[in-house]
Amino acid sequence: MTATKKTDKPPAVDTMPSGTTSGTPQVLLAHHLKQLKLPTVLREYDKVARECARDGVDHPRYLLRLIELELIDRERRVVERRIRQARFPAVKSLDTFDFTAIPSLNKMLVLELARCEYILRHDNIIALGNSGTGKTHIGLSLGLAACQKGFSVAFTTAAGLVHQLMEARDERRLLKLQRDLQAVKLLIVDELGYVPLSPTGAELLFEIFSQRYERGSTIVTSNLPFEDWTSVLGSERLTGALLDRLTHHVSILTMNGDSYRLKQSTGNRRPEATAEQNQGTGDTVDPDTGEITEA
Numbered sequence: 001m002t003a004t005k006k007t008d009k010p011p012a013v014d015t016m017p018s019g020t021t022s023g024t025p026q027v028l029l030a031h032h033l034k035q036l037k038l039p040t041v042l043r044e045y046d047k048v049a050r051e052c053a054r055d056g057v058d059h060p061r062y063l064l065r066l067i068e069l070e071l072i073d074r075e076r077r078v079v080e081r082r083i084r085q086a087r088f089p090a091v092k093s094l095d096t097f098d099f100t101a102i103p104s105l106n107k108m109l110v111l112e113l114a115r116c117e118y119i120l121r122h123d124n125i126i127a128l129g130n131s132g133t134g135k136t137h138i139g140l141s142l143g144l145a146a147c148q149k150g151f152s153v154a155f156t157t158a159a160g161l162v163h164q165l166m167e168a169r170d171e172r173r174l175l176k177l178q179r180d181l182q183a184v185k186l187l188i189v190d191e192l193g194y195v196p197l198s199p200t201g202a203e204l205l206f207e208i209f210s211q212r213y214e215r216g217s218t219i220v221t222s223n224l225p226f227e228d229w230t231s232v233l234g235s236e237r238l239t240g241a242l243l244d245r246l247t248h249h250v251s252i253l254t255m256n257g258d259s260y261r262l263k264q265s266t267g268n269r270r271p272e273a274t275a276e277q278n279q280g281t282g283d284t285v286d287p288d289t290g291e292i293t294e295a
């Protein structure tokens, strides 16, 4: 925020009672705009006033310009807050996703999903495929799109979510966490399949999917085909019931192919060590610049 230069010393804003008529208009204006939570108007009014005076713009249009600036900034702040609340491990978008690298993935379907209408229908998405094929990237991108479209999002891994649920249960705040998870418009559960879950963990995860069924959208990514999900969830009965709910209204993204990580690492012909270092961290190496991008 740029401080407006003042020649006379302003009285302390904090001590100014609201509605008072004393003090310079700028000080009062600053006070009132802060109270009304219009930071952009406060920051811009002087500059825009000078521009409007120079261009011969009348007062209603001056006010309109200022208010429009505030609205644009407010929307941006809201989106930023939603992105922070989603707890994405990294912010990724479809702009940086190379669809030609993964021909098994239906690009049109992904673009359609990025419009977020499935969230209004409370439908789900499941991305299946081997490691390094961009499942997390797609999950993050769809999560970002949802934030930008005004939906609340929460991103977690299956193991992380189960850990959170177990911890909440031990601390007798499971109901609160379940309610919070139910309230979010889009829940993204990444990496179902890498870690087998304990029977309690599987039950707790099932409850989350069950509570969200037809009430909110869930994205699940997994390296395992459906027939192997029992190996993660332990029980065939539970897996059946979970899949039944999850796949009732679902778009399935098939993402089988070469690992993008591996291709990137070998493609840039850097020393073996670099490729190895990058494995497991999810980092990618730009083949042109050799720059390492954190996952």
Ligand code: ADP
Pocket: 092, 096, 097, 098, 099, 101, 102, 129, 130, 131, 132, 133, 134, 135, 136, 137, 138, 260, 261, 282, 283, 284, 294, 295
């Ligand atoms: P997965 O979750 O399937 O194991 P990731 O989404 O973590 O794979 O992808 C590994 C890395 O490769 C990430 O840095 C991701 O951004 C990148 N990546 C994967 N596929 C693509 C793609 N088609 N275009 C651009 N980057 C990709």
Ligand code: MG
Pocket: 135, 136, 137, 190, 191
């Ligand atoms: Mg992943």
